[in-house]
Amino acid sequence: MTEQHAQQPSREPSHRFERGTDGPKVILVGVDGSAPSLRAAAYAGGLARRQHALLAVVYVQPPLAAGAALGAPVAETTDAIAEDLVAQIRAATEQNRGIFDVRWEFHTFRGDPYGGLAKAADELKADAVVVGASEQAGHRIVGSVAVRLVKAGRWPVTVVP
Secondary structure (H helix, E strand, O other): OOOOOOOOOOOOOOOOOOOOOOOOOEEEEEOOOOHHHHHHHHHHHHHHHHHOOEEEEEEEEOOOOHHHHOOOOHHHHHHHHHHHHHHHHHHHHHHOOOOOOOOEEEEEEEOOHHHHHHHHHHHOOOOEEEEEOOOOOOHHHHOOHHHHHHHHOOOOEEEEO
16 A cells, blocks of 8 residues: 555745845836936935835936037036036035935936946846936926836836926
């Protein structure tokens, strides 16, 4: 005779919750120096702090237009904007050091705002994207960067007014 044992269902859950590993690891925020983008950066910074996530601050430099071909200093202008944004972010970080410690990185991508943010989110493996609401009236008709990011459906997107 062979002896058979009935298997008892395990009382151990098949997946254990691990404190500190749940939630986003990278929160991406698009900044361009506008008031809504700076509010989005502040909001994203708070999310990153509470979630212990990396805040990836992304500035998308516009593609060089026809003016650049004629000698207009477009590249220098967009580089200056990027440097100014980094200075603003560093100043805010220093001002809040010890109160709101957030790990952050600054990245610059080239292209149109939607394409640049989408590329950044993919390359940086963003778990969430935060952008400021567009202030341009034409975006109500054509669609804003935020709407295009939402429609892409690849990341959770938060739009900050």
